[in-house]
Amino acid sequence: MNPTSGTAKQKQVPGTVKIGTLTVKPATFLAPIADITDGPFRRIVRSFGDVGAVFTEMISSDAYTRSCERTLHMAAFTEDEHPIFFQIVGKDPARMAQAAILAETAGADAVDINMGCPSSTITRHGxxxxxxxxxxxxxxxVSAVRKQISIPLTVKIRSGWNRDSLVFSEFGKMAEENGVNAIFFHGRTRKEMFRDTVHYEDITRLKSECSIPVIGNGDIKDRDTLEKMMDTGCDGIMIARAAIKKPWIFAELLSGFRLSPKELISIMEKQFRELTEIYPEKLALHKMKTLSGWYSRSIPGGKKLRSGLNRIHSQAELTVLLSEFKNEISH
Ligand SMILES: Cc1cc2nc3c(=O)[nH]c(=O)nc-3n(C[C@H](O)[C@H](O)[C@H](O)COP(=O)(O)O)c2cc1C
Known part of the structure; x- marks a missing residue:
């Protein structure tokens, strides 16, 4: 008997999605992650394959349009990162439009407007x-930005502020009416932050109401959660936290790729070298400590690495720590 016949469910995998004039294949997206998805991180994720497009971390439209040096650094990307979605955050329509023009001029493939970040440092400014x-x-x-750019425009939203004020349907309609080309949807409210599980039913509903693509986001970390997200009928998937623990998550989910802990440490060493080339020592070290804290969750015995990280204060110490840890693990 054909194993896929009868009642057996076909495995669903992200296919291709058309976002305005941009075709993304596979329809898999590395999420915007503040302090993490910089150039070196995006390139590492890309090197494993199976990621259709990557996002910058959120870029403040105020800082970007005022040419703040640190922000210009954060906003930079290289040729090998395309397609790249440039995410802007802010609340002043004119400034957001100006930032979007700069992103388009810099060669971004699409502009995304952040309407989902729950952090109070962002929300307290509206x-x-x-x-x-x-x-x-x-x-x-949305309308101010749309008028100024010709590349695809997307929005990234949550379900609402809290469960008593679910607004994703209204936002979906508004986005569609104003020429937005796709919606990235994290199916939780602001109040829910990252608690409990994502509301798949919200994503199913938005998808049934919208004619533009809806990309499902929230909790994808293995085949099971990927299936659950695909069951919403979404047009593609986006991953954040699982990619910080495993930058090869897309390749693992789509192609069954596995990475040994030793190989992961080698990746960390390479990433650290790249970070020290583009950031001052203190910032590179801070970034690498944050990243290593996440990566170590994919390594058996990673707790020891995490506690070691708390004790180091220089690049040289981190290099030694990683190399000693690598020698201690067997594969
Ligand atoms: C540390 C951290 C930083 C984040 N930074 C951003 C950001 O800059 N812009 C944004 O739209 N979402 C940001 N998010 C939200 C993620 O993009 C994503 O929507 C959320 O984590 C749910 O996806 P996940 O379950 O795959 O992690 C961030 C999430 C985390 C954990």
Whole structure:
């Protein structure tokens, strides 16, 4: 008997998605992750394959349009990273539009507007997920940006501010009416932050209501959670946290790729070298400590590495720590 016949469920994998004029294949996206998805990280994720497009970390439209040096650094990307979605955050329509023009000029493949970040450092200024409380302002931003760029425009949203104010349907409609080309949807409210599980039913509903692509986001970390997300009918998937623990997660999910702990340490050493080339020592060390904390969760005995990280204060110490740890593990 054909094993795929009868009631056996076909495995679903992300196919191709068309976002405006951009075709993304496979329809898999590395999420924007503040302080993490910089150039070196994006290139490592890309090197494993099976990622259709990557996102910059969120770029403040205020800082970017004022040419703040640190932000210009964060916003930079290289030829081998395309297609790349440039995420902007802010609440002033004119400034957001100006930032979008700069992103287009810099060669970004698409601009994404952050309407989902729950962090109070962002929401207290009325940006990120605070926009979910102000549909009119959100619409002014989208419309101002849309008028100024010709590359695809997307929005990244959550379900609403809390479960008593679910607004994803209204935001989906608004996005569609204002020429947005796709919606990245993390199916939780701002209040839920990262708690409990993602509301797959919200994603299913938005997908049934929208004619533009809906990319499902939230909790994807293995084949089972990928299937659950694909069951919503979404047009593609986006991953954040699992990619910080395993930058090869897309290749693992789509091609069954595995990476040994020893190989992961080698990747960390390479990434650390790249970080020290582009950032001052203190910042490179801070970034690498944060990343190593996440990576170590994919390594048996990684707790020892994490506690070692707390004790180091220089690049040289980190190099020694990684090399000693690598020698201690068997494969
Ligand atoms: C450390 C961290 C930083 C994040 N930074 C951003 C960001 O800059 N912009 C954004 O839209 N979302 C940001 N997010 C949210 C993720 O892009 C994603 O929507 C969320 O983590 C859910 O996906 P996941 O379950 O795959 O992690 C961040 C999440 C984390 C954990």
């Amino acid at each position: 940006s990120g997920s605070a926009l979910l409380k102000d549909l009119k302002l959100a619409e002014s931003i």
